[in-house]
Amino acid sequence: MDLLELRDISKFYGNVKALQNIDLTVKQGEWLAIMGPSGSGKTTMMNIIGCMDKPSNGSVVLEGTDISKENAKNLTNIRRDKIGLIFQQFHLITYLTALENVMAAQYYHSMPDEKEALEALERVGLRDRARHLPSQLSGGEQQRVCIARALINYPMLILADEPTGNLDEMNEGIVLDIFKQLHRDGSTIVVVTHDPEVAEGTQRTVVLEHGRISRITQNENK
Amino acid sequence: MYFRMITSSLIRRRSRMIVALLAVAIGATILSGLVTIYYDIPRQMGQEFRSYGANLILVPSGDDTVLGYDVAERVKTFIAKDDAVGIAPYRYGTIKVNEQPLMAAGTDINEVKRTSPYWFITGQWPEADKEALIGQEVADLIRLSPGSRFTATGTDGGGNSFSRDFVVSGIVQTGGTEEAFIFMSLSDYGDMMGNSGGIDVVECSISASQTALDDIVSQISENIENVTPRLVKRVTESEGSVLSKLQALVYLVTVVVLLLTMICVATTMMAVVTERRKEIGLKKALGAANKSIVMEFLGEGLLLGAFGGLLGVALGFMFAQTVSMNVFSRPISFQSFLIPATLIISVAITGLACLIPVRNATDVDPAIVLRGE
């Protein structure tokens, strides 16, 4: 079943064409990588998939509904209910503990539940670090908190922007293992990256160049 | 969770929040301090103006040439206890010293100290019996100095002659008619002249506004027979005009200082909040509605405003008290309405100052905020 469908979308920033005529379908349970050099439109595409931006042309269909014409408020609601975001810079709220950062996502979604938040941290192996502030955590740990936060509301789509870009090799491994586990559990994951190693683990790799899809590779081993 | 987020933000971002709290507290201190002073100025300055001496005098009216001995006590019932600075009765009569005719005045020395604080005394005020305070002119005329003795002679009300010895306790200079008098206690005066007459004049120094004085005047003339109360215009009118100027001065200064301080507080708060645009973007990316972001910042602002305001009330009162003790050597009266007023104003200003930048920030696209490092 198709979870997300991009139909002929384009995005212009003034005269700059960030994306041109993109068609892409993401299936339920799929693990997809978007690759490309800097300036190829990766970020713009991620913003559009993550409901943080709207395309200039074309439509975005999420679970059969066209969301490309929704206003900012509705987009916020869709993002809150259906999408889990993971950032390269982690973007944790500095004055909240790991646990509270996870709970903040619950709070904006519905009701904070400390037990559930603790379980989410346990899944990423951080139960004993739950009461630490982001400044007391290593980069890998912060990224794991970020993942726990993305997962807490059971999103349909997990969208990760360079999730390993700021991590060393060991932490990169840990994070990728978590993604693999999520994939095994049936989550739909879109990873934006320019690290071939990350892309290798996915089912399909979409390569962007100058705002167009230049190549789609199926990774046979999956 | 809401409360937890707000308090965490306030406690864990300590240095920034101290900056903001300090800003609010400064504003609140200036607010409560200046307003307390502004309210207390008329009272405090009014007390100072009493150094101009009596502003109400009582003279006999009708057929009587003197007032009863109890007139001072009766007048007191029409004046609020704290307002009556001094009420000095005077009896006047002629005595002779070295065969020179001179005016003697019998009065309540302790009250005179209060009604005429401007008297410049060389030597001391009379304390014991048979001590007299003499005017500079008298001292020059009969060559007396503090400590020297003189004999007063004359005839009393009954026509009997008397002779009494006095010690000069001090010499008074005023630049006015008082310099030609010999002042002594009422009992010494009565001992010489007898007590058949009465009080000639009562000088009252009352700390009150013009309207309150007018009120006292009409009450006295209605309720005490044969007494004409007269306001000393030179003192009352001038006091009114100068005092109103002073109050206007403090009022304007207060308004200007408050205005500038409040804007200062607002800009600081705005700077503190603007800094957190990234956080706002992140919360939006996490799916927070604009409303809940606004609510969070507002909550922080209100909490800050309340704490800062509370701190400011205390500091402001301490400041006003310091000013009052230094300037007037009197404690200041605390205006209890200032507690809620200061709190409300500081909460309102911080809230408002938070809202403007938060509103701007919530309009921002989360994607741009997150990416635009």
Add this chain to the structure above:
Amino acid sequence: MFLRMVKGALFRQKGKMLMIAFTIALGASLATAMLNVMLDVGDKVNQELKTYGANITVMPKGASLLDDLYGIEEGSGVSDQYLRESELGNIKTIFWAFNIVDFTPYLNTKARLNSRNDEVELVGTWFSHYLNLPTGESLNTGMINMKSWWDVSGEWLTDQDENFVMVGSLVAGRNNIQVGDSITIDIGGQTKELTVKGIFDAGGDEDEQIYAPLRVAQEFTARPGLISRIEVSALTTPDNELSRRAAQNIKSLSIKEYEIWYCTAYVSSICYQIEEAVTDSVAKAVRQVAESEGAILEKTQLLMLLITILSLVGSALGISNLVTASVMERSREIGLLKAIGAHDGAISGLVLVEILVTAVVGGISGYFAGLGFAQIIGRSVFGAVIDIKPMVIPIVAVLVSLVTLAGSVPSIRLLLKLRPAEVLHGR
């Protein structure tokens, strides 16, 4: 490159820098306004206190106040001493001439009113007199300026009203005199018919007197060019230990003390200078007015001083607070500068120069705004312009630069301690 970076920061972050400049301007304007008002409030309040009337009386040497008293008849201990009207202008030539606000001469005589036996006092005086001074200047002075509290029904006299008088309310009440009535005045057998132009309520001893223009009184009493008393209203400095000692005995002062005393506007030194200027005169401070003026002036100045200090501290804290906040905000930028190899000194220099340039802009505009505020206060409270004191400029300049430095240095130090990696990789 340094200049380019400073320029970049200033112009490309215009909004932020404008806000800092704005706050500094607010603080500076507050300081300017308060300092100017505080420095001038003494003079202004002193002017206001002139409504209390004269604070110095000048009398002939040997004359006595005794004739003022109830019950003691003229002749007993009263000498026929007078001052000369022609010397009045000399009062405006003394060292502190500028501080003499007004003066009025008086000539008092006993007179009989409407052929009754009880005597009243007739006073000749200037009401609003135009006087050419020996210095070539001119002056308008007299009673109307000095007795602002008098309540006059009818009209004030002018100095040209030869056939008119003003009557005190008690005299008028006793004798049933109305404005417009004719009264007969008898002095030593000479009589004169005069019209009542005004009846005044002074709330004091003057209510028992009748006032006429000085020239009328002099002709009437055959004492041309003579006066018995002068009241002087002068701006004075509150008394202190030195002036009190001088008032008691000038000879007790050392030469240096004498000079300080003579060159300060103490009421006693002004009295002394008047005595030098007017032949055979004794000038006395009216203590009721002089002392009280001193007390009120002192209190007002102290009050304003403390309020000024509060607002200075307030604006100082406000400014340094904002500077701290805005410097701390730039942690990321500073981290980046360090990452590309900037030394601590270079970074501090950059931030400081930026802030100081902003402070100068804010401080200058704030100074002028503050002058505006001071004038608003002066105009609406005293109806007069507040003097602009140049000494405020260095005070405000030092205050603003100290305060911005105090606000930025600790936060810069704090930021320099940060490791660039931490700052850049989202702490």
